[in-house]
Amino acid sequence: MKPMRSLLKSFQYAYEGMRYCLITQRNMRIHFFFVSLVTLGGIVFKIQLVEWIALFVTFSLVITSEMFNTAIEKTVDLVTEEWSEKAKIAKDVAAGAVLINAVVAVLVGFLVFFHRIVEVLEGWIF
Numbered sequence: 001m002k003p004m005r006s007l008l009k010s011f012q013y014a015y016e017g018m019r020y021c022l023i024t025q026r027n028m029r030i031h032f033f034f035v036s037l038v039t040l041g042g043i044v045f046k047i048q049l050v051e052w053i054a055l056f057v058t059f060s061l062v063i064t065s066e067m068f069n070t071a072i073e074k075t076v077d078l079v080t081e082e083w084s085e086k087a088k089i090a091k092d093v094a095a096g097a098v099l100i101n102a103v104v105a106v107l108v109g110f111l112v113f114f115h116r117i118v119e120v121l122e123g124w125i126f
C-alpha cells in the first residue's frame with residue numbers, strides 16, 4: 001500500500017474505533033455530554049488559557065481511558081466469555097482507571113468553575 005493511502009486508512013480505522021465507542025458505550029456518551037457542557041461553560045466564563053489546557057488534558061484522559069477500557073473488555077471477551085478471576089481483574093482494573101480519571105476531571109472542573117459560579121450567584125443575590 002502507498003504510504004499516503006496507508007496513512008489515510010489508519011485514520012479511518014481510528015475513526016471507526018471512536019465511532020464504535022460512541023455508539024455502543026453509554027459511559028462514553030455521558031463523557032461527551034459533560035465535555036460539551038464544560039466547553040460551553042469555558043466559553044461563557046471566558047476561562048484562561050492554562051485552564052483550557054487543564055480541561056483538554058482531563059477530557060483526553062477520560063475519553064482515552066474509556067476507549068482503552070472498551071478495548072480491554074473486548075479483548076477479554078475474545079479470550080473467554082466464561083467466568084474467570086483473571087478476566088474479572090482485567091476488566092475491574094480497566095474500569096478503575098476510568099473512574100480515577102473521571103474523579104480527577106470533576107476536581108479540575110470544580111477548581112476552574114466553582115468560584116466563578118459562586119460569583120455569579122452572589123451577583124444575583126446581592
Ligand SMILES: Nc1ncnc2c1ncn2[C@@H]1O[C@H](COP(=O)(O)OP(=O)(O)OP(=O)(O)O)[C@@H](O)[C@H]1O
Nearest residue numbers: 027069073080081082083084085087088091092095
Ligand atoms: N468473564 C468474566 N469473568 C468474571 N467477571 C466478569 C467477566 N466479564 C465481566 N465480569 C465482571 O463484570 C463487570 C462488567 O463487565 P462487562 O464486560 O459487562 O462490562 P460493562 O458492563 O460493559 O462495563 P462498562 O460499564 O465499563 O462498559 C466487570 O468489571 C467484571 O467485574
